[in-house]
Amino acid sequence: MGFGTFIEGxxxxxxxxxxxxxxxxxxxxxxxxxxxxxxxxxxxxxxPYIIGFVWLNFIIGLFIDLNYSPTVALAxxxxxxxxxxxxxxxxxxxxxxxxLTLSSVILVLSILLSWNPGLFNAVCLLCLICIGIIFFEVAxxxxxxxxxxxxxxxxxxxxxxxxxxxxxxxxxxxxx
Numbered sequence: 171m172g173f174g175t176f177i178e179g180x181x182x183x184x185x186x187x188x189x190x191x192x193x194x195x196x197x198x199x200x201x202x203x204x205x206x207x208x209x210x211x212x213x214x215x216x217x218p219y220i221i222g223f224v225w226l227n228f229i230i231g232l233f234i235d236l237n238y239s240p241t242v243a244l245a246x247x248x249x250x251x252x253x254x255x256x257x258x259x260x261x262x263x264x265x266x267x268x269x270l271t272l273s274s275v276i277l278v279l280s281i282l283l284s285w286n287p288g289l290f291n292a293v294c295l296l297c298l299i300c301i302g303i304i305f306f307e308v309a310x311x312x313x314x315x316x317x318x319x320x321x322x323x324x325x326x327x328x329x330x331x332x333x334x335x336x337x338x339x340x341x342x343x344x345x346x
Contacts, residue, residue: 172235172236173185173231173232173235173236173259173262173263173266174236174259174260174262174263175253175259177253177256180256182258182259182260182331183258183259183260184253184256184257184258184259185236185253185256185257185258185259185262186249186252186253186254186255186256186257187255187256187257187311188245188249188254188255189242189245189246189249189253190242190245190257190262190307191307191308191311192241192244192245192248192249193239193241193242193244193245194241194304194307194308195308196241196244196245197224197227197241197269197304198301198304198305198308200220200223200224201224201297201300201301201304202301203220204216204217204220204221204224204297205294205297205298205301207220208280208283208293208294208297209290209294209297214280214283214284215284217280217283217293218277218280218281221273221276221277221280222277223240224269224273225270225273225274225277226240227239227240227241228266228269228270228273229270231266232263232266232267232270236259237251260319260331261313261315261316261319261320262313262315262316264315264316264318264319264322264328265313265314265315265316265318265319266315267315268315268318269300269315272296272299272300272303273300275296276293276296276297276300279292279293279296280293303315
C-alpha cells in the first residue's frame with residue numbers, strides 16, 4: 171500500500187516506468203480533452219469535471235494507493251502488474267505531488283471561470299503548462315517533476331536520500 175513497491179534487489183520503492191508513461195498518456199488525453207472543450211469550443215462548464223477527475227486521480231495515487239489511481243489501474247490492466255522497468259518511486263511521488271498542486275490550482279480557477287471570464291488566460295496558460303509537462307514524459311521519457319526533484323536536492327531544498335538508495339528515473343537518464 172502506498173506509492174511504489176519494494177522488489178528484490180532494490181533498497182527503495184519502485185514503480186514501473188511503462189505503467190507510469192501509459193498513465194501519463196491517459197492524463198494527457200484527459201488534459202487535451204479539457205483544453206479543447208474549454209478553449210476551442212468555449213465550453214467552460216465541463217472543465218471542473220474533467221480537471222476534477224485528474225485531481226482525484228492524483229489524490230488516490232498519493233494518499234490511498236498508487237495502484238487504485240484510475241489511470242494507473244487501467245495501465246496495469248493493459249500492461250500487466252509485473253514490474254519490468256523499475257524506476258524510483260520517490261521522485262515520481264514528488265512529480266505526482268506537483269501534478270496534484272497544479273491540478274488543484276486549475277480546478278479552483280476552472281470553477282471560478284464560470285463566474286469570472288477574466289481568469290480565462292490564467293487557466294489556459296496553466297493547462298498548456300500541464301499539457302507540455304505531460305507531453306515531455308510521454309514522448310521523450312523526460313519527467314519534469316523528477317528533474318525538479320533532483321534540482322531540489324542539489325539546491326538543498328530537499329534532503330538527499332540515504333547512500334544505499336539510488337533510484338534511477340525514466341529511461342535510466344539519471345540517478346541521484
